Amino acid sequence: xxxxxWMFAGACFLSLQACATSQPCISSPAKVSVPAVYVxxxxxxxETNAKLQxxxxxxxDTPGRKVAVFDGDGTVFGxxxxxxxxxxxxxxxxxxxxxKPALLAEMGKMVNVSIPYVQGRVRYFAGKELQWQRDQGERxxxxxxxxxxxxxxxxxxxxxxxxxxxxxxVTASPEAMYQQFLSKxxxxxxxxxxxxxxxxxxxxxTDTFVQPIPQDHGKKEAIETFIQTRPLLVGGNSRGDKExxxxxxxxxxxxxxxxxxxxxxxxxIFDYAKREGWLVVRIRDVPRPDFPSLSSKQFGIRIxxxxxxx
Numbered sequence: 001x002x003x004x005x006w007m008f009a010g011a012c013f014l015s016l017q018a019c020a021t022s023q024p025c026i027s028s029p030a031k032v033s034v035p036a037v038y039v040x041x042x043x044x045x046x047e048t049n050a051k052l053q054x055x056x057x058x059x060x061d062t063p064g065r066k067v068a069v070f071d072g073d074g075t076v077f078g079x080x081x082x083x084x085x086x087x088x089x090x091x092x093x094x095x096x097x098x099x100k101p102a103l104l105a106e107m108g109k110m111v112n113v114s115i116p117y118v119q120g121r122v123r124y125f126a127g128k129e130l131q132w133q134r135d136q137g138e139r140x141x142x143x144x145x146x147x148x149x150x151x152x153x154x155x156x157x158x159x160x161x162x163x164x165x166x167x168x169x170v171t172a173s174p175e176a177m178y179q180q181f182l183s184k185x186x187x188x189x190x191x192x193x194x195x196x197x198x199x200x201x202x203x204x205x206t207d208t209f210v211q212p213i214p215q216d217h218g219k220k221e222a223i224e225t226f227i228q229t230r231p232l233l234v235g236g237n238s239r240g241d242k243e244x245x246x247x248x249x250x251x252x253x254x255x256x257x258x259x260x261x262x263x264x265x266x267x268x269i270f271d272y273a274k275r276e277g278w279l280v281v282r283i284r285d286v287p288r289p290d291f292p293s294l295s296s297k298q299f300g301i302r303i304x305x306x307x308x309x310x
Contacts, residue, residue, distance in 0.1 A: 038159055043152035044281060051279055052156070055251045056163050059232055067231040068160050069223055069244065070153070072171030072178060072195070074237035074304075075255050076186065078148030078285040081303045082295040085121050085173040086112060088140035090294045090301070093124075100124055104299070112301055113240060115215050118172045122196050126207035130176055130200055137177035138184075144291070149185055150255070150283045153235075157186045165232075168192045170222050170244065172215040176205050194226050219244035239269045245278065252278040256285065256307045284309040 038056045040049040059066055073079040093104055103124055110117040125133055160167045167188050171178055175195030183190040197210040212221035220243040223231065234245045235253035239262065245252045257270040257280060273280055285307040287293075295301035 038163070039155070041152045041155045041159070043155075043283065048279060048281055051251070052159070055233065056159065058250065059163070062232070065229050066163070066165045067168065067227060067229055068165050068233040068235075069168045069170055069227065069231045069248075070234070071219070071236040071238075071241050071244070072169050072173055072182065072193075074285070075150075075235055075241070076153045076157075076169065076182070077145060077150055078287075078307075079304050080285045080306050081287045081291060081293050082301060083112070083173065083304070084137075084140060084145050085118075085177060086295040086301055087144060087292070088137065088177060089121055089124055090299045091140070091292065092136070094294055094298055108300060113172070113215070115213055115218075118196055118215055119209060119213065122174045122176075122198050122205070122209070123207045125174065125176070126198065126205055128205060129203050130205055131203075133174070133176035133205055134180035137174075137179075138181040140177075141181040141185075147288070148285065152281070152283060153255075154186060157188065160233075161187065166192065168194065168223075168227055168231075170214050170219050170227075171195045172213075172219070172240070194222055216240050217243045220247045223247060239265070242269065242272075246276075252276070253281065254278050255281050255283055256309075258305070282309040283307065 038053040041052070044052070070076055073083050073085070077084075093099065100123075103120060107117055107120040107124075110120070125136075157167050167186065169178075169182055169186070169188070169192065171194070173195050175193065175197045178195050179190045179193040182188075182193045194214060196213060199206045199208040199210060212218040212225055214222035219241060223244065230247060230249050232249055233251045233253065234248035235255065236242075236245050237255040237257065239258070241254070245254060252273075254269070254273045257268070257273050259268045259270040261268050270280070287306065293303075296303050
């Protein structure tokens with residue numbers, strides 16, 4: 001036994017010596033290099049980069065969890081001419097007219113940012129497997145939205161990771177549809193993509209909703225319920241993200257805010273953001289000419305505004 005042990009140890013020593021003196025040798029997987037300090041983001045102006053750098057400096061030694069939360073559509077990737085959740089759903093509906101036509105007719109009478117409507121997206125695919133829905137979402141993204149990821153936001157996620165932050169997405173789109181592709185595109189764990197969530201039984205997504213519904217004020221409640229700490233940074237893109245953005249304890253960011261004043265408002269979300277000192281960024285979001293737009297052409301869904309930023 002002692003002899004065998006000695007032989008094993010000697011073999012290990014010779015193996016290590018060989019690695020030190022010759023090539024090639026088996027090595028551990030290479031680690032992904034991440035910046036140790038804030039790396040300025042191309043696509044953001046000097047003022048934006050300066051404010052982001054100052055933010056990271058303020059929290060270099062902040063103890064405990066450091067959390068940043070962002071909306072999905074229109075904040076980390078484009079939403080023109082349609083939300084991906086809509087275009088993906090209606091593309092499937094056009095190919096499968098027998099599936100839940102009464103629900104589609106009901107949804108057609110609703111505003112597509114209302115809570116009943118965004119729940120309708122989940123109800124439409126209820127009964128399908130969780131993994132099927134994740135794959136379907138990734139397929140839709142790859143085929144129609146891959147060129148609409150916001151590179152500056154992806155770079156911000158890289159900086160957040162390098163500085164020890166947990167980065168999350170809280171979206172009013174179906175969680176099962178968005179989790180897989182967003183986790184890959186943003187380099188975050190799949191559980192950090194929180195959307196309209198339903199109970200899963202036997203691997204199937206049901207139409208029993210898990211509260212809160214992350215739309216409007218429900219996004220703030222979703223942060224408190226599912227993330228369970230107050231974020232240092234929150235980013236969104238619309239009036240529907242206002243409560244969530246204001247929950248940030250430090251930096252509040254908004255992407256492509258509307259400058260028009262809604263009928264029930266006294267000022268635009270852009271004017272409000274400027275007055276409150278939010279960080280406003282502009283990122284180009286223009287649909288390509290060959291985009292199918294089944295949402296509007298076949299199902300009458302409204303078209304989202306183009307953001308033609310030079």
